Amino acid sequence: MPELPEVETLCRQLRPEIVGAEIVATRVIDSKLGGIRGLKGRTVKGVTRYGKALEMELEGGGSLVLHLRMTGRLLWHKGNGMLPWNNRKGMLPWHNGNGMLPHTRLVISFPHGKISLIDPRRFATATVHRKGNCISLGSDPFNGFDPSHLWTIAQQCTLPVKSFLMDQRRIAGIGNIYACEILYQARMDPWRRINGLSPDDWAAIGQAAQEILTRAIACRGTSVSDWRDLFGNAGEHQNYLLVYGREGTGCYRCGGRIERRKLSGRGTYYCPTCQNHEGG
């Protein structure tokens, strides 16, 4: 669920809370996450985003990389970080009997608070890296987005432009919602083959991506379903969506009917009337 703006929101909210703080305990509730070891006693040096992945860098090398996949959330609980997990004083008003929210999969404790990973569908991953990070991703729309480079690598590729935008090895951080929004903003048909795009088309995509994603970050993400920020608050960007979820309603630009079709199995919202540009 969380795409670039949602993960960026978590990074920005986490930094003031945990940078410089020592991890005093970790607890894995869902063994599907695998072993999370060697974090106790380590101090968080920084929090960084790579596409949709969030990395907590540790002093002395190494890091913890979290990927929230479809339904993962992080929630900060202020205080009580060193209390026993089932201590009544540490319970939240909506705990499920053991002091934790339902679907809590991992807890990372600091002296002054703790982070819960909450994930109903259990697709989220957490991995400890000994040195640096092992993330292999493309550049993201804010960092190293090079229209002429994209044009070059797109020349021998016939993918629909939406599939290309969502390929994390090419461009990191864009998922289904923002791919729909960016292509609408760029007036581009999601099914358009990328080997037909000009350098100007790529520049337009890059600009649309920065506009859409910047606004979404300022809104602390899109809460169309269950996305919440680090403090449990809904984002605001669902109030500014241009096409996603608008099937059957009128296009804000031309009044045409917004359609929804599947592209590689994903619901794709678009305006057939004004997202049909060929060339620049």
Add this chain to the structure above:
DNA sequence: CCCTATGTTCCCAA
């Protein structure tokens, strides 16, 4: 029962 879901990975076919 059906379908849908903000993501990634694996398998398989062309």
Add this chain to the structure above:
DNA sequence: CTTGGGAACATAGG
């Protein structure tokens, strides 16, 4: 080798 499609993962909601 590439690409593209579908299923799988596991769960909730309509």
